[in-house]
Amino acid sequence: MLVATALAVVRTQSLFATAMLSGVFSLLSALLLVVLDAVDVAFTEAAVGAGISTVLMLGTLALTRRFESAPSHSPAIPLFVVLVTGATLIYGTLDMPNFGSATAPAQVxxxxxxxxxxxxxxxxxxxxxxxxxxxxxxxxxxxxxxxxxxxxxxxxxxxxxxxxxxxxxxxx
Amino acid sequence: MQAIDWEFVVGHINYWLFIVLMMTGFYIVVAKGNLVKKIVGLNIFQTAVFMLYISIGKVTGGTAPIFPLDMNVDPAVVYSNPLPHVLILTAIVVGIATTSLGLALIVRIREEYGTIEEDEILKIEKEMALQDVRQHSEVIGERG
Amino acid sequence: MRHHLILRVITKLLIGSIMLFALYVQFHGDYSPGGGFQAGVIMAVAFIIYGVVFSLDEAQRVLPPWVVHKMAALGVLIYAATGVYSLFVGYGFLDYTALSPDYPEKGQHYGILLVELGVGVTVTGVMVTIYYAFTSRTPIMDDEAW
Incomplete structure (x- = not known):
């Protein structure tokens, strides 16, 4: 669902919808953080991400404009850059300990x-x-x-x- | 071809998911021309990094790092790593503060240039530079 | 703004409990999830809601901008002063044992409370400041454009 929300942000042209979707994204990630035992962090994320940042986004939109213009250049180069970076990062995770392992370096x-x-x-x-x-x-x-x-x-x-x-x- | 190591895949899929999220945010930052959209992309990237950190601190079977009120800690209870929580907690609040700084910059840019699209700003900048050069050459021409 | 009757009544009811919750989160932060950062944000949200539903002028009558600016600075000062105090008493910077030398645990409690208070005040101040700064500009489009 998080990924779906993020992709929706990529697709939509309405900046108003973007602001709302980023609020939704924050709430969803707060849920995920609760599952990961980080109640304090989830608390903050819900209050900050869904509350204040949405209000600020809307404030900015009121001062600027509501729609973004269509992209003028092709998305091929950015896509390539992003894919290469992502592949590098995933290669980097191959050495990481399993999720939830109690003997990971970070825990000891x-x-x-x-x-x-x-x-x-x-x-x-x-x-x-x-x-x-x-x-x-x-x-x-x-x-x-x-x-x-x-x-x-x-x-x-x-x-x-x-x-x-x-x-x-x-x-x- | 060797068989897929399912334990490895399940143990790492959370990292990969967050990397996909990060890259989505990164793509928005790089490919979109609208400045507000760029800020949203940056936020998505940031949240993905937060979740990556928190997921590193998670211990299987662990619980939230809060002791019982009477402080009699049961040694059998496993607590998740509280350190990433502390770091990310402060990072979120600092993140919103810097985001608002970025939005404030966008508002100022909108007032100076009348647009928040990167391409149009670049165009206006180029014209301004050209005008500067023209004025400059005129001044020099008068002297000569 | 007369047409949002339900919104206005509900907001008035909610603001009290939001502020109470913020104070609970602030001072109960050692026992349950919460602390200065969250409490500051929640407290700021109470004022921001008031500003959104009523008007900026109303909110600024309750909490004038100069008070907010002073709050933002005061919080950092409370935090730093706690540290400097412990320096003067003869301990390290931010060593809370200084606040109650006979019972180090109590000192830690006091120290954490004070420091979290400082954080909370700063965060509230800054968030409300930012909100005021954004909304005090005249928007280029009217409400109908949404």
Missing amino acids: HVAPEYLERSVHEIGVPNIVTAILASYRGFDTLGETAVVFTAGIGVLLLLSGLRRRRRNKREDV
């Missing part, structure tokens, strides 16, 4: 240590929160700063410049 390095230590060191039932805020507090501080910076960027692009220009005009 730091994760068990976090799982063991957070019980008596932090005492917070939700391990994701414990790692997020405590063991990886630096990361999260950085991510918060990135979100903050993006907010400043949007402000500068959409409202700051206009105000400054208006001031300039008044000065003149």
Whole structure:
């Protein structure tokens, strides 16, 4: 279903439908994330992808336009590039451990240590929160700063410049 | 010809599925001229990468990494790897922030050029460059 | 906007519970799925819904843009201040033991709560800021064009 939604995004020309389909895509992927035991992530994906990003897409469409024009050049070259990249990536997965294997390198390095230590060191039932805020507090501080910076960027692009220009005009 | 190793195929099909999704997003980014569509493609690519990460952290028979409230952890219970969850959790929120930055750029481009199609923007840019060259040569011609 | 009566009544009913849910997710994040990022997004959604269904002016009367801008900065400050505080008390940056030296576990709890609060406030601020920035531009097409 995810693939079907993605292909529908490729096919449709209406940007409104594209925005809606991307919301559907987010909800479907949130479902898949729940199946993969990542409840926190699914939560975020559902709230962010289906909620905020759809509203933002629609806001952009209201400021721009609703339909895309027909493609002007043939899709052969992009298709070729995409197929080659995909084949390379699939070749790369051949060495990966089986899905759900408990002895995969990703499972045996730091994760068990976090799982063991957070019980008596932090005492917070939700391990994701414990790692997020405590063991990886630096990361999260950085991510918060990135979100903050993006907010400043949007402000500068959409409202700051206009105000400054208006001031300039008044000065003149 | 050797027989297909079904265990291998089933164990890897999730990676392949996400790669197909990734490539769909990539195709939209490369082939479509519309800037909003490109952003949507980028989002699809991004979500596929998220799911790839999460699926690496999944352990068969595991459960969500949340301990019981009384903190008496049963050693028999297997938990999925919480580390990818943490990384992706923050990545999603950062992703929406950067997406909105991209959309803001599109709005500005629309206001400057009056279009959000890549080809038309390129055409306008070319004309502007040509005009610049013409003006420049006129100035030089006056001097000469 | 008079014709969306049902939408307006339902929205008014929903906003309260959305905000309550956001606070629950925020402060119950150590026990159940959730945390600052999700809570911030959900809280922002409450304001965005209000702005979509009523109007931008109404939403900005409830939550003026300058408050939102300050919120975005305040969150990062809360986060960083937690770290700097632990530095001053004599522990490492963001070492939550500093908040309650006798009971390190409690310190961790306080620290996580504070830091998540900072994250939540920033995310709310930024999301609402972005929404305001997008919608305060005059759209080039009217509602009928949809």
